[in-house]
Amino acid sequence: MRSLKMTESGDIEEHYDCVIAEHWYPPERPLGCYVNRYFQHLNAIGCCRDESFCASKLNVSFSPKWEEDPPDESESTSTEEKDSIEIWPVLVYVMSSICILASCVFVVFTIQLHIRRRRRAKQDYTRELSDPLIDNEVLEIRSILDELDLTTFDFASTGSGSGLPLLVQITIARQIQLQHVIGCGRFGEVWLGNWKGENVAVKIFSTVDEKSWFREVEIYQTTMLRHENLLGFIAADNKGIIYD
Numbered sequence: 001m002r003s004l005k006m007t008e009s010g011d012i013e014e015h016y017d018c019v020i021a022e023h024w025y026p027p028e029r030p031l032g033c034y035v036n037r038y039f040q041h042l043n044a045i046g047c048c049r050d051e052s053f054c055a056s057k058l059n060v061s062f063s064p065k066w067e068e069d070p071p072d073e074s075e076s077t078s079t080e081e082k083d084s085i086e087i088w089p090v091l092v093y094v095m096s097s098i099c100i101l102a103s104c105v106f107v108v109f110t111i112q113l114h115i116r117r118r119r120r121a122k123q124d125y126t127r128e129l130s131d132p133l134i135d136n137e138v139l140e141i142r143s144i145l146d147e148l149d150l151t152t153f154d155f156a157s158t159g160s161g162s163g164l165p166l167l168v169q170i171t172i173a174r175q176i177q178l179q180h181v182i183g184c185g186r187f188g189e190v191w192l193g194n195w196k197g198e199n200v201a202v203k204i205f206s207t208v209d210e211k212s213w214f215r216e217v218e219i220y221q222t223t224m225l226r227h228e229n230l231l232g233f234i235a236a237d238n239k240g241i242i243y244d
Contacts, residue, residue, distance in 0.1 A: 002055040004044040041065040173237035187212040
């Protein structure tokens with residue numbers, strides 16, 4: 001191998017080397033026998049393997065400085081247009097994926113919210129139906145009913161089993177004299193009261209539990225309502241900030 005090198009001072013250095021067979025790779029075009037085109041004006045290499053010391057017979061010289069050709073404006077424009085055309089499908093795909101993902105998240109969130117609302121409404125309805133005056137705490141309700149003497153009631157009802165006529169119900173709350181609490185439930189208290197000389201059970205709701213009051217009144221006013229813990233339903237009324 002014969003190599004030439006141009007120093008910074010402008011002098012030319014010449015070197016002779018022997019290359020072993022393992023470094024002669026690839027055999028058809030050894031990499032060590034060629035110079036980068038950017039440095040071909042500063043370095044030159046020549047290789048041979050015809051005989052021993054054949055490098056002394058090589059004619060090695062520097063090549064002119066390599067300069068890049070100015071870029072073609074038309075080629076540059078076409079390249080930019082091609083890049084922009086290739087980018088559009090990617091943008092469309094990304095935006096479509098984001099929209100589909102957002103739609104799926106919105107649908108799942110809406111379904112879960114609907115399920116939670118239905119479950120909550122069902123739980124509230126179950127709690128109202130399981131009010132102590134109807135089903136729970138049966139022993140306590142029976143003890144309440146034992147304190148009442150309803151055998152002499154003269155109900156002025158319509159005969160439908162739903163209690164007094166509506167015109168009578170709207171004034172009954174002011175005719176009852178409350179005596180003392182005989183039971184407490186989730187949505188109200190049960191008082192022992194006196195109405196026209198007779199003992200009655202009065203369940204009082206706060207305005208906070210207005211929905212429970214309406215639902216319970218609707219249950220009691222059901223035609224021909226029968227329940228082992230109810231001897232009879234007289235009326236439902238509101239008085240100030242409480243419901244009876």
